[in-house]
Amino acid sequence: MYVEPADAPKRKPVTVPGLRAMKARREKIAMLTCYDASFAAQMEAAGIDVALVGDSLGMVVQGQASTLPVTLDQMVYHVSLVARGLATTLLIADLPFMQFRDPATALAAAMRLMAEGGAAMVKLEGGSDWTCEVIAALASRDVPVCAHLGLTPQSVHKLGGYRMQGKTEDAAARLRAEARAVAHAGAELLVLESVPAALAGDITRDLPIPTIGIGAGADCDGQVLVSYDMLGITPGRRPKFSKDFLEGRGSVREAFAAYAEDVRAGRFPGPEQIAA
Numbered sequence: 001m002y003v004e005p006a007d008a009p010k011r012k013p014v015t016v017p018g019l020r021a022m023k024a025r026r027e028k029i030a031m032l033t034c035y036d037a038s039f040a041a042q043m044e045a046a047g048i049d050v051a052l053v054g055d056s057l058g059m060v061v062q063g064q065a066s067t068l069p070v071t072l073d074q075m076v077y078h079v080s081l082v083a084r085g086l087a088t089t090l091l092i093a094d095l096p097f098m099q100f101r102d103p104a105t106a107l108a109a110a111m112r113l114m115a116e117g118g119a120a121m122v123k124l125e126g127g128s129d130w131t132c133e134v135i136a137a138l139a140s141r142d143v144p145v146c147a148h149l150g151l152t153p154q155s156v157h158k159l160g161g162y163r164m165q166g167k168t169e170d171a172a173a174r175l176r177a178e179a180r181a182v183a184h185a186g187a188e189l190l191v192l193e194s195v196p197a198a199l200a201g202d203i204t205r206d207l208p209i210p211t212i213g214i215g216a217g218a219d220c221d222g223q224v225l226v227s228y229d230m231l232g233i234t235p236g237r238r239p240k241f242s243k244d245f246l247e248g249r250g251s252v253r254e255a256f257a258a259y260a261e262d263v264r265a266g267r268f269p270g271p272e273q274i275a276a
């Protein structure tokens, strides 16, 4: 259970409708991935708005080559750990590979992530017609949905690697159409990963729902990073669009707080944090 430090900032819980209100007020949303209760408590104390239990845990926690092997049981477990560390930060959980392949499977998986795990919203990758059907089925049962477009890591084999998406005119037009489609289907939030900054900016201005960028430039309504990347502890090379916020700071909490401040002030991402 979350134990509030004496010097913790007091704030109201971040809610799903609150995210749209933040977009309307042009307040940037600071989001990070999180996988356990101790990191969650640091994010809570640092004022991070949204914690995402991403299936990136397959890569950064489990050391797998992709996110595909992550199971629903593992996601439910990590979501329940993170929930214990949070009080006001909104908790989103990824639907793992193939756990949203049809509306019935997605509803059953979302039920576990929310009822057992404690998530307030589920995230799923893709914007095709069938994905929109799944989003509509979840939304109609009051399951808040975060869509995820651009570089969708569960499609790594089809994409041929972790590469920027939406670079050609056709690909950009497809992304714009998918962004409208997921919002129309009922998504409450949209992650845009590794897409050109100008395209992400256009989509952000076009949609009524907030966009959260990762490697998608500064014009999104918020930003997300993999927490291990922004603490400099992911083995191997850090993605070019990320930044080591622990460098020069004394604690993980200070690094999270600096990230939130930089996102809110529009200082992160800067021109040097571009997707490759």
Ligand code: KIV
Pocket: 033, 052, 053, 054, 055, 056, 057, 094, 148, 191, 193, 214, 224, 225, 226
């Ligand atoms: O799995 C994850 O951590 C994600 C973020 C990178 C957006 O989907």
